[in-house]
Amino acid sequence: MTASIGKPVPVPTEIDRPYWDALREHRVVLSRCVSCGWYSQRRKMLCQECHGEEFTWAEISGRGTIYSFTRVHQTWVTAFQDDTPYVLVSVALEEQPSLVLVTNLLGDYDFESLELGLPVIADFEPRGNEIILQFRLAGGTDVQ
Amino acid sequence: MFSKDNPVAIVGVGHSQIGRRLTRPLGLLAKDAVLAAIADAGITIDDVDGAATFPQFPEGPRDGTQFVSVAWLVNSLGFENVTWWAETQSGNVSTAIEQAAHALALNRCNYAVVWRAMSFVAGGSYQATHSALEAPDSSAFTLPYGKSASIAEFAPAYMRYMKLYGARREHLATLAVAQRKGANLNPNAYFRNTPLTADEYMNARMIADPMCLYDCDIPVDGVAAIVMTRADRAKDLPHPPAYVSGLGQAGIPKGIEPRSISGLGSGIGPRMFEQMQHTAKTIGKSLWSTSGLRPSDVDAAMLYDGWGPDVYFWLEGLGFCGEGEAFEFIQKGRIDIDGEFPINTHGGNLSEGRLHGMGHWVEAALQVQGRAGRRQIKKADNVAVVSGLMNLGSGAILSKSPH
Numbered sequence: 056m057t058a059s060i061g062k063p064v065p066v067p068t069e070i071d072r073p074y075w076d077a078l079r080e081h082r083v084v085l086s087r088c089v090s091c092g093w094y095s096q097r098r099k100m101l102c103q104e105c106h107g108e109e110f111t112w113a114e115i116s117g118r119g120t121i122y123s124f125t126r127v128h129q130t131w132v133t134a135f136q137d138d139t140p141y142v143l144v145s146v147a148l149e150e151q152p153s154l155v156l157v158t159n160l161l162g163d164y165d166f167e168s169l170e171l172g173l174p175v176i177a178d179f180e181p182r183g184n185e186i187i188l189q190f191r192l193a194g195g196t197d198v199q
Numbered sequence: 200m201f202s203k204d205n206p207v208a209i210v211g212v213g214h215s216q217i218g219r220r221l222t223r224p225l226g227l228l229a230k231d232a233v234l235a236a237i238a239d240a241g242i243t244i245d246d247v248d249g250a251a252t253f254p255q256f257p258e259g260p261r262d263g264t265q266f267v268s269v270a271w272l273v274n275s276l277g278f279e280n281v282t283w284w285a286e287t288q289s290g291n292v293s294t295a296i297e298q299a300a301h302a303l304a305l306n307r308c309n310y311a312v313v314w315r316a317m318s319f320v321a322g323g324s325y326q327a328t329h330s331a332l333e334a335p336d337s338s339a340f341t342l343p344y345g346k347s348a349s350i351a352e353f354a355p356a357y358m359r360y361m362k363l364y365g366a367r368r369e370h371l372a373t374l375a376v377a378q379r380k381g382a383n384l385n386p387n388a389y390f391r392n393t394p395l396t397a398d399e400y401m402n403a404r405m406i407a408d409p410m411c412l413y414d415c416d417i418p419v420d421g422v423a424a425i426v427m428t429r430a431d432r433a434k435d436l437p438h439p440p441a442y443v444s445g446l447g448q449a450g451i452p453k454g455i456e457p458r459s460i461s462g463l464g465s466g467i468g469p470r471m472f473e474q475m476q477h478t479a480k481t482i483g484k485s486l487w488s489t490s491g492l493r494p495s496d497v498d499a500a501m502l503y504d505g506w507g508p509d510v511y512f513w514l515e516g517l518g519f520c521g522e523g524e525a526f527e528f529i530q531k532g533r534i535d536i537d538g539e540f541p542i543n544t545h546g547g548n549l550s551e552g553r554l555h556g557m558g559h560w561v562e563a564a565l566q567v568q569g570r571a572g573r574r575q576i577k578k579a580d581n582v583a584v585v586s587g588l589m590n591l592g593s594g595a596i597l598s599k600s601p602h
């Protein structure tokens with residue numbers, strides 16, 4: 056998962072712009088309800104917890120745990136055909152475990168050793184003019 | 200039970216040919232299945248006054264060749280007496296069947312025909328191929344990671360299940376093999392002549408861990424149809440009625456990205472595990488409350504299997520076993536045709552072919568009617584049938600007698 060040339064490049068919508076701008080600074084920010092603090096990856100029309108309609112962008116720790124994962128052997132994304140098998144990880148965020156984000160899992164590890172609940176930490180991968188959020192195992196494992 | 204005074208029942212079923220890359224157009228396959236169901240029910244096209252389907256997916260937009268709308272079929276077959284019809288906008292044909300049951304119960308029609316027409320897509324896969332190097336809008340959160348197909352949401356759900364409860368792949372081999380045995384006894388099944396062993400399952404190529412080829416349904420061209428009416432009319436028809444004694448529809452969970460069938464894999468929503476649990480639980484809650492039955496009253500179940508592990512979620516959510524117990528529940532012959540709780544005796548989506556749940560409804564009716572031939576189970580007083588998953592779909596309990 057090192058080559059970024061030829062891989063799909065995010066084309067952010069205007070409303071998502073703060074999320075992508077922060078990634079360029081290696082920070083993870085999420086949309087957050089002003090009245091109750093509920094997070095979402097993208098800005099919502101209303102908060103499901105309190106029905107609030109006002110949101111801000113708030114930085115999070117980038118820490119989370121593995122909610123689930125898979126290793127893709129057959130892909131329908133053309134640019135990934137030479138990369139199979141590759142891993143997708145679902146990460147439950149420390150600040151709000153009900154919010155689960157999906158990325159690749161960077162670094163060197165044995166797929167068979169992956170387990171639910173393993174701690175992960177945000178990482179950042181250049182992709183075109185943007186930087187995409189990634190995760191890698193936290194603590195002890197090799198960082199590429 | 201649902202509609203106690205004059206219960207609704209399935210009274211006839213019909214299949215078209217099922218195959219891959221059939222030359223007969225989808226509209227004619229629909230004609231075959233619907234006319235077969237009408238003939239099976241012992242009625243005429245003039246009797247038909249209700250019609251429903253779920254017309255979307257897997258591809259469009261050509262009515263009659265890529266999908267079959269109510270208007271196309273009613274017009275083409277010349278049903279002149281239709282007073283009620285519906286096309287469910289989201290989900291599964293099961294919700295069209297549920298709506299037909301309600302329309303019959305309210306006397307809005309007397310004989311409803313419901314069908315599901317599925318085409319085998321030209322490219323061979325339901326999943327769109329993404330070749331663009333730009334990932335706009337919500338795809339900015341998926342395609343840059345190589346996440347696209349629906350299996351990228353279902354495989355992690357199954358992985359979570361295995362890790363939480365200790366299930367292994369060989370447990371699910373039991374399901375695939377049992378369903379294939381049913382398909383081998385089903386003259387309509389795509390895999391009617393092809394056996395499957397547990398070894399073949401274990402050695403199958405992986406699609407997305409832990410899902411292998413035989414955990415995926417088999418896309419086909421094919422149509423299945425049913426005819427429904429009420430007890431007062433059913434008594435004059437040739438076959439015993441399969442009464443709809445319970446009905447339920449999937450609820451929509453709070454706080455989980457809503458999924459549409461066309462948006463599968465392209466959105467963010469990674470919590471399919473909980474979404475499937477919620478769907479099965481909410482359908483189950485309504486099934487038991489509308490029927491007055493309990494899971495222990497049910498003799499067999501036809502459970503939608505777009506992916507093999509779906510069956511775990513249904514068994515647990517509907518209450519046939521406890522959470523985390525389904526993978527052991529299906530072992531030791533329990534789900535075989537001669538077992539104590541047969542499942543998907545027709546082969547299901549995995550082995551009969553992907554009729555998108557309609558095959559399950561046809562089989563549930565045939566079992567309750569005692570017409571399943573070599574697949575007939577010993578006791579079929581009450582059979583559960585559910586199709587859908589995610590936040591969509593409906594189910595029923597079909598019963599030999601009105602409770």
Ligand SMILES: [Zn+2]
Nearest residue numbers: 088091102105
């Ligand atoms: Zn709020």
